[in-house]
Amino acid sequence: MDSSALAAVWLTVKLATLVTVLLLVVGTPISWWLANTRSRLKGPVGAVVALPLVLPPTVLGFYLLVVFGPRGFIGQAMDALDLQRLPFTFAGLVVASIVYSLPFVVQPLQNAFEAIGRRPLEAAASLRASPWDAFFSVAVPLARPGFVTAAILGFAHTVGEFGVVLMMGGNIPGKTQVLSVKIYDYVENGDYTQAHWLAGGMVCFCFVVLLLLYGGRKRGAWSR
């Protein structure tokens, strides 16, 4: 493997780790709200969160480019604040990945929170635990399998994305050139040997992740 391939691997790991952490931070309140709300907005919000599941990544990437680009409202707002615009930067990749992988984190968390039900939280309240206290001392530990699934899916899905990162990040080695884009690069240049190394590595990685996910789920290893 040459150094640019290693750089792509490193960039991918860095991106996926950062995105997973941020997704757990962003996704937890969203899924908690979705699991507990009786609001009429539950349906629409759930649908918006799930959109990346069904939309072609290029559509997502296109709109992200539009919104964050020089004529987009967020792009212009960032210009006004003297911030660097996001397209074709690492930060842009992070934002795009968060949007793209959000449903993979929100849905397992929402399922886990819904499976807990109201009862343990009511019991916690009757034992003088404030809502925040009950959330961290009861809901989070009980939803642990959901958190593990969400983190694994969020990480793996971010590693595996292609269309969105290509549209939003482009193909700048060491900056926005992630693994999947690098493979595309190799194939386009006819370098099948290098492509094999990376592609085969991805197959192994994804297999191990899914093995962990399904094997762990079966044994109930994460239930505590």
Next chain:
Amino acid sequence: MQARFKLDYPGFTLDVDLSLPDRGVTALFGPSGSGKTTVLRCAAGLERAPGGFFEVAGDVWQDEARGLFLPTYKRPLGLVFQEASLFPHLSVKKNLEFGMKRAGNAAGAGFDAMIELMGIGALLDRDPERLSGGERQRVAIARALLTRPRLLLMDEPLAALDVKKKREILPYLEALRAELDIPVLYVSHSPDEVARLADHIVLIDGGRATASGALVETLARLDLTAVFAEDAGVVLEATVGAHEADGLTRLDFPGGPLYVGERSEPLGARLRCRINARDVSLALTEHRDTSIVNILPATVVAVAAAETPGHALVQLRLKNDGPLLLARITERSRKALAVTPGQDVAAQVKAVALL
């Protein structure tokens, strides 16, 4: 305790205004779907009745007229659900400590005594999922009480247990009843549990409180027997008076005595017994040529139609200012004996259930 809750759900309205004793066990009794659990949830602050008012022993927890509503976690109460809602990720000990710590009882005052009372000393290091249903409920009760609540709320704590487990846990509840000096609201649809545990009873039906009063008097009311149907009957408090040589124990009370199979309780012990209306028959004279041991002189107070077709319920006052008794007899016998209020009769008690 004052509780005023009015809640509208689609197809169901809860509307109760209760004044309850600040001591002893108050049973909220009624069929499922009657709203008794909703009353409990309102008292716990898990439901918020608009315009509601709730006060326990002088502490107001909800007074919407003043905009006051304490959320559940700020109310000094203990709550026991139908299924023990122990936290599965914590050991029994950690479960017990969960509420203790948060209620400012980190030092664990009363911990050992409570463990002893509920018989859970051997379970402390176990995981909740490795406990039997009865053990889980005992831990849940101990967990609630270790927060030193000022009100204990129990929502059908025995309903999820089979008959054997129920028998295993009832003595603990009775011990509790004797020890506790806080009011208990106990939701149940089991006449048996109510007869054993309650001091006061509120009948709830269709979201309304149809009666509220001391258990002994309320159970003897003729106008409420429809609620208990086949289980209509009274509860008596008696004292163990003598253990007789032929293997019977004498229970004393005004209007008594009653003889029952030998009991292990010492002389002077207080016992509660239940006499079902269907186990009482009437005679105009005190027959001695019968195998029935318990024949008590009484006066007919009132007569009403029973739930069972072809039967009548007779309310009796035992002589010597004794308690009320209910007898269920056939319409045919009522006519044959011409049972009318004011008449003196002999109540033949075929069975006494000791509780």
